[in-house]
Amino acid sequence: MEALAVTVLEKLSSAAYKELEIIWNLKEDIERMKNTVSMIKAVLLDAEAKANNHQVSNWLEELKDVLYDADDLLDDFSVENLRRKVMAGKNIVKQTRFFFSKSNKVAYGLKLGHKMKEIQKRLDDIAKTKQALQLNDRPMENPIAYREQRQTYSFVSKDEVIGRDEEKRCIKSYLLDDNATNNVSIIPIVGIGGLGKTALAQLVYNDNDVQRYFELKMWVYVSDEFDIKKISREIVGDEKNSQMEQVQQQLRNKIQGKKFLLVLDDMWNEDRELWLKLKSLLMEGGKGSMVIVTTRSQTVAKITGTHPPLFLKGLDSQKSQELFSRVAFSVSKERNDLELLAIGRDIVKKCAGIPLAIRTIGSLLFSRNLGKSDWLYFKDVEFSKIDQHKDKIFAILKLSYDHLPSFLKKCFAYCSLFPKGFVFEKKTLIQLWAAEGFIQPSNDVRRVEDVGHEYFMSLLSMSFFQDITVDDCGDICNCKMHDLMHDLAQLMVGNEYVMAEGEEANIGNKTRFLSSHNALQFALTSSSSYKLRTFLLCPKTNASNYLRQSNVLSFSGLKFLRVLTLCGLNILAIPNSIEEMKHLRYIDLSKSIVLKDLPPGITSLQNLQTLKLSDCSELEILPENLNKSLRHLELNGCERLRCMPQGLVQLVNLQTLTLFVLNNRSTNVNELGELNNLRGRLEIKRLDFLRNAAAEIEFVKVLLEKEHLQLLELRWTYDEDFIEDFRHWSSLPKRVIQENKHRLEDEKILEGLQPHHSLQKLVIDGFCGKKLPDWIGNLSSLLTLEFHNCNGLTSLPEAMRNLVSLQKLCMYNCSLLEERYAKPYGQDWRKISRIRKVEILPMRPSLLKYFT
Template identity: 45%
Template sequence: MAEIILSSIAEGILGMLGSLGAEEIRLLWGVNDELEQLEDTLSTIKAVLRDAEKKQSHSHQVKVWLQRLQEVVLDADDLVDDLSYEALRKSLMSGHNNMVKQVCTFFSSSNQIIFRHKMGHKIKDVRSKLTAFGNEKIQLNLEERQGETNVATRLRDHTHSYVSEKEVIGRDDDKIAILQLLLDTKNKENVSIIPIVGIGGSGKTTFAQLVFNDEQVQKHFDLKFWVCVSDNFDVKSLVKKIIKSANVEPNTEKEMEQLQQILRQKINGKRYLLVLDDVWNENYIKWNSLKSSLLNGGAGSKVIVTTRSKVVARITGTMPAYDLKAMDKEKSWALFKKIALEQGRESNISSNISEIGKRIVDKCGGNPLAIKTIAGLLSLKNPETEWSSFMEKEFSKILQTEDDIISEDDIIPTLKLSYDHLPSRLKQCFVYFSLFPKDYEIDVEILVQHWMAQDFIKISNPTDCLEEVGYGYFKELIWRSFFEEVETDEKGNVTKCKMHDLMHDLAESITPPMFYMRNGNTEPINSKTRHVLFYEYDFYLAQEILPSLIQAKKMRTILRPDVDTLRPWYTIIGAASAYDAIALNLKLLRMLDLQYSGIGKVPKSIGKLKHLRYLDLSYNGFKVLPDCITRLHNLQTLKLSWCQFS
């Protein structure tokens, strides 16, 4: 189920190539023709990447093509980053006199003759591989797409307005709160719009159905409409759906003006309730166009909008969004028992079975869809003999695999709709979080610095601040309910957050194999691994990992969590030799986290990591940085907290 997102990377490479052209560095190195051809080839492939990314879930051939292409595109990214580094180094030398600069250039590793030969060969090799991929796009029937196409890869089933009140558990308090808003007669607005926001599977549709069918609501409103919006927010189509919901069959040939007149006549002076279920549209102009057709109703008319996006809530709501929270433990357990146990057995189970069941329910995080899915599976198993085994062996995998026992209507496909609607720049930011363990509290400032180091953040104006744009990315993900448990400072800025377990399962399920988190992971690090987080440390682990680590020549990220209680494993095996091995072998590193590593002295070999953007040396015992640090021209973040710590 892993997804490959390359369009943003290709866009970044083309941006760097354009920058190199502006500095006329191509002519100096004598690689102008090669770079122009590389740029043309990559542009041709980039034109079909968005279509390929959209089709990969349905086409095995496209999926394999993207997997193979990924390695070459990342190689091209590293290559162009090499060129950008040399361009930056050259510009920094501009302050020297001409003779000194010529001598330094000749005797450096960037001797123009050697550099041109080496880079020319690499550029031709990468371009040749990309050309081969470009030739395959016709066979795969890939089309050119301009801009983002936030279309879900799996359309949601159309919802309807009815649910039996007996089937809904745990939403009594929420129902009372919404009914107070719906039945309020003091509000004299013609139409009030109430957004209901929650993550996928939180029960927004079921909750809206419960309210829609309430007896008080039936009596209070003259008209009621239910429309499932989902992906296609076409105003004309939605107006037709609303009219049809009122048992009026609209003429499909009528123009928008005529349809609007029919709708306005239908609701004229009447107090109505409209539910717009599963809204994704974040375009204010489209929303305003629909809203203008709804303003002719009687005073007290209400529109409920269900959505996963707080952006949608802000655009549509005339009232504060109602956040549909996770269910508490007691209500979650009640829902689980109702489904998982035979009728009449809910209150007659042993304390042991009850304890196992509650542990399973806790792992569902109060998400009704997860509870119903897992409870449905367990209803077919014997509680006394199979629940415990399921808990220990199967549950941790059930949300991460495409196992036959999970149907198309279950958890991950439902949550994945949220991911499918993200622009590509945010998809890679979300997937990156799979490196961290579940329930990990992330510092937002550090997370943005990580995104910067990976070149995930794109700026359209050179004067833009990367950190500010990155924080904007984070807020977009917050608005779309990808993060939770936020902490804010006195100014209201989010400083820390966590990811819901189910969202983390989603991230892991779509993460490509290049990501590696060592936390009970028995899979080996290999030549294609590019991002690693170590979450366990001991002497034997260090001995096991280091040899395979230094063979992963294309590694970009080495992280360890901010946990000072862990044993500094580099100290055990010898810090100097370990660091030299890393710096001499992993020359493409962009992030290196060595906090709490027992360093007494920073080795000079660190200066060879010219791609490095992020270096954390906090909580170590050295007192002086070596001069080689000044050669890290790409370095964006250097952390030196408590550097006399030992």
């Protein structure tokens, strides 16, 4: 709530609105609204603390609704002003037409003034009621101070699971039993939520002995939907939504005669017949195959287990204290403070040995950097409330949520729109938070994405997220949310957020955020849908994914939408009427596999920050002159994209550009020269179109100033038509590329594409030169270096010895290098033997799997 009030106040106080005060003579209205919101904001903390009172709770709901409406109106105000400035630059005919249109200055001013007075009346009523409710002023949290209290994070990884050594040994003894008589045995792990069932299963699953013992290892998150087809598809990795008979056959072929380990995580199904149907599919496995089932239900353990179930208990007091100390204390001095330790022991006792509760409460104390008196208050006052709750574990999680600053509460609540077990991409989550205005502006030079990263890390460090994965550069890329945390998020959001599961969605007039698997038509035609700010549609894989044109056209009713996700739909076309959705900040059309182009109207979206088009495999062209507000343009997997749009050089705010495509009409990479804010990944394709201008490219150095790029892929076109028919592969001779006329051109091009020395991963594909440029040796931060289809390359430069950070070197279909650097007798093997991982293969691993 505070974050929303702050957003409204910031807009009312900004320079842009002062300008509009004059244009529409609204100075008094704006000043009055600002004063009223400021007065109400001052009592918000007190109101939220008294939210158990029904009247106060209703007051907060009414306030939230009017603040959303005020924010929508002010945003509309801003967009209209920006649109008028753009139109002012057009010719006089357009200006005249614009003046006599329905949205001319006079008409819009009257309409705006009427709406502001309407909202002001509602705010006045709310302000009067606050006195009757006896709400008092309280100072708000300072988000900057909150972040700066500690700069480290107390996150404990899954590899640091504490106090489960005995349980791990027990499960391993079952798994590694050479005397097993059954083809497939099932080991249930049973316990209440938060005990660490999944963490224990992960610990065993990733054990080196276990990894070596089983031919196949598979992991499926089941949750409360026991869909045999879905589980089978996940086991075999089927992405084509095949029929059940086909999936069954794929499953049998995959496991037949092989000793496998399968983890079925978080299983709730208590229907024995359903379980037996799945079990029958698994019986084709080799002797000694094992299934681990994690569940909260003893009934599930009874119907599945062939081994006695392992009933997980809480940690003992010593292990509980050890875990608490790891997350609550940052330095040895604190860990040796006897008074703090004694208080900590009393706090830990109330956690009943539940690891999730211990981590959550320890992380809370760590994040707030509290002194001894604060710890005592926390123990005697805050924790005393927990004893009054039947579900003490959930009460502990709720306590941690209550202590979040309001801006983090909004970010956490947003996660309720996604299903349990969902894999969150950190980058996407931050983009969504930014689009919704949840990220408060920084007082320094940090980007909104940097502040968003701090928000994410704060939630992670307090155990609101878990199960992280990292990318090749060691950065966190994905995470999950514990089921109990997901339950907490859904409990906290009320009717403001709706995650529709069935054919219909219960959308009220206060619903602002909606996600759906298949309630598309209802969502778009609902009379309440015009207030939506987020609409996420991610259909299930077995749903009909074709989006009818008539459905798309009804988007015009969602006029206040900030976030639109239509992911994995077979969208034939996006209508030009999307320009009416002028508040849009975020559009995700990823995996729209039949979409060929975008409407020109998308360039009219003055606020658009993120446009995701990844894996739109048929997309051929982008509209010209995309808006300067764009910060993230994701195009990876757009294999048919012919060229880049004109005006790319004007996108000075662009930070993400995953793909840059060249063609014979656009052979200039100079447009990249001004985009020095690019970061993350950049792939430049079809570099062979630069050969005619190789002499100029050699000295351009368009990538040299891009210090934030982490991953760079430089690709020339390589003819792989001969790979299409895999059946005749054995009859094809080994491909030998002779030195050709392109050698010198490619060497000059690569010389001109020198990246910044901070680059961490470099991929060079289809390069026809014989030698690499000297700048390779300057990449002091390089972790991974890959060469694909570089059959003219005769050797690696001596400067490779300067790459002290290099951890991985890959050579795929590089015929001359293959023999020279072969392990262990290759002529130059010793020059690269120090690198931790060297991979030399006749083709990329993704292709090699078809021939093995």
